[in-house]
Amino acid sequence: MIHQYQLGGYNIVLDVCSGAVHAVDELAYDMIGPFEAQPREELLAAMAAKYPAVPAAEIADCYAQIEELKNAGQLFTPDSFEPLAGKFKEKSGGVIKALCLHVAHTCNLNCSYCFASQGKYNGERAVMSFEVGKQALDFLVAHSGTRRNLEVDFFGGEPLMNFEVVKQLTAYARSIEKDAHKNFRFTLTTNGMLIDDDVIDFCNREMSNVVLSLDGRKEVHDRFRVDYAGNGSWERIVPKFQKLVAARGGKNYYMRGTFTHHNPDFLNDIRTMLDLGFTELSMEPVVCAPDDPSALTAEDRALVMRQYEELADLMLERERAGKPFTFYHYMLDLSGGPCIYKRISGCGSGTEYMAVTPWGDLYPCHQFVGDEHFKLGDIWNGLNNPEVQGEFAACNVYAKPECRDCWAKLYCSGGCAANAFHATGAITGIYEAGCELFRKRMECAIMLQVARAADAAGEDE
Amino acid sequence: MKHIVTLLGCGECQTACKTSCGIANQRCEN
Numbered sequence: 001m002i003h004q005y006q007l008g009g010y011n012i013v014l015d016v017c018s019g020a021v022h023a024v025d026e027l028a029y030d031m032i033g034p035f036e037a038q039p040r041e042e043l044l045a046a047m048a049a050k051y052p053a054v055p056a057a058e059i060a061d062c063y064a065q066i067e068e069l070k071n072a073g074q075l076f077t078p079d080s081f082e083p084l085a086g087k088f089k090e091k092s093g094g095v096i097k098a099l100c101l102h103v104a105h106t107c108n109l110n111c112s113y114c115f116a117s118q119g120k121y122n123g124e125r126a127v128m129s130f131e132v133g134k135q136a137l138d139f140l141v142a143h144s145g146t147r148r149n150l151e152v153d154f155f156g157g158e159p160l161m162n163f164e165v166v167k168q169l170t171a172y173a174r175s176i177e178k179d180a181h182k183n184f185r186f187t188l189t190t191n192g193m194l195i196d197d198d199v200i201d202f203c204n205r206e207m208s209n210v211v212l213s214l215d216g217r218k219e220v221h222d223r224f225r226v227d228y229a230g231n232g233s234w235e236r237i238v239p240k241f242q243k244l245v246a247a248r249g250g251k252n253y254y255m256r257g258t259f260t261h262h263n264p265d266f267l268n269d270i271r272t273m274l275d276l277g278f279t280e281l282s283m284e285p286v287v288c289a290p291d292d293p294s295a296l297t298a299e300d301r302a303l304v305m306r307q308y309e310e311l312a313d314l315m316l317e318r319e320r321a322g323k324p325f326t327f328y329h330y331m332l333d334l335s336g337g338p339c340i341y342k343r344i345s346g347c348g349s350g351t352e353y354m355a356v357t358p359w360g361d362l363y364p365c366h367q368f369v370g371d372e373h374f375k376l377g378d379i380w381n382g383l384n385n386p387e388v389q390g391e392f393a394a395c396n397v398y399a400k401p402e403c404r405d406c407w408a409k410l411y412c413s414g415g416c417a418a419n420a421f422h423a424t425g426a427i428t429g430i431y432e433a434g435c436e437l438f439r440k441r442m443e444c445a446i447m448l449q450v451a452r453a454a455d456a457a458g459e460d461e
Numbered sequence: 462m463k464h465i466v467t468l469l470g471c472g473e474c475q476t477a478c479k480t481s482c483g484i485a486n487q488r489c490e491n
Contacts, residue, residue: 020467021467021468022466022467022468023466023468024465024466028464058462061462061464062464065464065465066465069465069467074467081469095472097472097476147472148473149473151476328483328486329486332486336489337485338484338487338489339469340469341470342474342484343485346484347484348476352472352476353476410469411485412484412485413484413485445485449468453466457466
């Protein structure tokens with residue numbers, strides 16, 4: 001399977017099942033499409049008719065170059081990965097290596113678009129005690145098998161509303177990691193309201209990454225991200241974020257924004273973040289019911305698609321001017337990305353990654369918390385919902401018939417189970433609107449790689 | 462003339478956004 005597209009002035013061909021990326025000229029671009037289906041002489045004649053100025057020998061040479069790539073396993077590579085599907089989860093069955101710790105089911109903001117119903121997850125307000133958190137960390141270590149890297153995200157609600165417990169749990173993990181031969185990597189997701197010097201010092205000492213919620217322009221951010229008195233939070237949090245980011249040396253953080261029906265022109269929010277001095281950025285489409293007033297419409301999505309392309313152009317423009325920035329979904333490492341097993345098996349929700357509620361219940365991930373059907377067990381008695389666990393263990397890119405012919409399947413790994421469930425009622429369903437945006441992001445990300453390679457080649461000449 | 466310029470488990474890799482899967486954006490840590 002191949003995927004051909006034109007973007008940024010480049011003709012790009014992705015060989016899906018080898019991962020090879022090719023930048024080609026017009027002749028090769030037109031020849032690769034029908035290459036497999038059309039007999040050689042017929043194809044050469046068609047190209048000669050379309051490109052009368054190109055000598056026949058040159059057209060034949062182009063054909064030979066395509067054939068050479070095919071023989072080398074870099075074009076039209078057959079899909080041989082299906083037998084590997086499930087192998088990774090089978091091999092690592094029972095191993096858990098990442099927890100999302102819901103240390104606070106409460107929040108000091110009242111954002112109407114919050115997927116977690118203002119941090120309460122459709123339940124009562126609650127905060128996690130040290131005892132529950134400690135048991136969760138012990139549970140993680142006990143179930144982590146031979147994994148060395150263990151990940152814990154402090155999440156909510158607003159985790160800084162339970163900051164003392166966050167500090168205690170981090171100290172506890174550090175006290176046991178050496179003897180347990182583990183390496184804890186902590187992350188924190190915050191709305192910024194409670195950031196102070198103590199929080200900044202702690203984060204810079206202990207958090208491998210911090211995720212800072214900012215939607216961009218003040219009027220966009222303050223439309224949703226308000227306190228319980230209805231006052232916007234932008235002016236209060238931006239200086240705190242700037243101070244935290246500066247103290248971190250401008251690294252190991254993400255500004256995480258949400259765009260909705262009210263700002264599908266999210267590139268303006270990206271520009272605002274850049275103007276504020278932030279360079280590690282992640283803007284995501286809102287996750288909500290299709291009839292929600294915030295939901296992106298088909299018209300919005302068309303604009304978002306164009307915005308993604310303009311975002312890629314902006315990244316190149318700034319890189320060439322020596323002012324680069326990172327957009328999370330455009331990070332693509334063509335030589336050091338995830339292995340095929342990871343690409344097939346997905347994010348690990350419900351198998352190696354779980355969420356823990358303030359009272360110790362386990363769910364497949366933070367987006368399933370509050371839905372009793374998906375409760376997997378608890379941190380004292382372990383897992384006791386084999387039916388749902390089995391569904392997640394069997395959920396891979398080859399478990400979804402619609403994914404088989406999709407060129408992006410080894411980049412999205414079948415997509416987000418929670419998004420699929422909320423859109424279709426099944427974790428193996430297809431959230432097509434999300435797929436469309438994902439494919440555009442990947443096209444842009446690959447185009448950026450092609451452009452950078454072209455820039456580098458130009459510098460070498 | 463060159464018509465074409467050519468530019469896939471241990472479980473140790475990391476599991477930003479919390480809503481959109483970004484597996485392609487990860488790096489192998491092994």
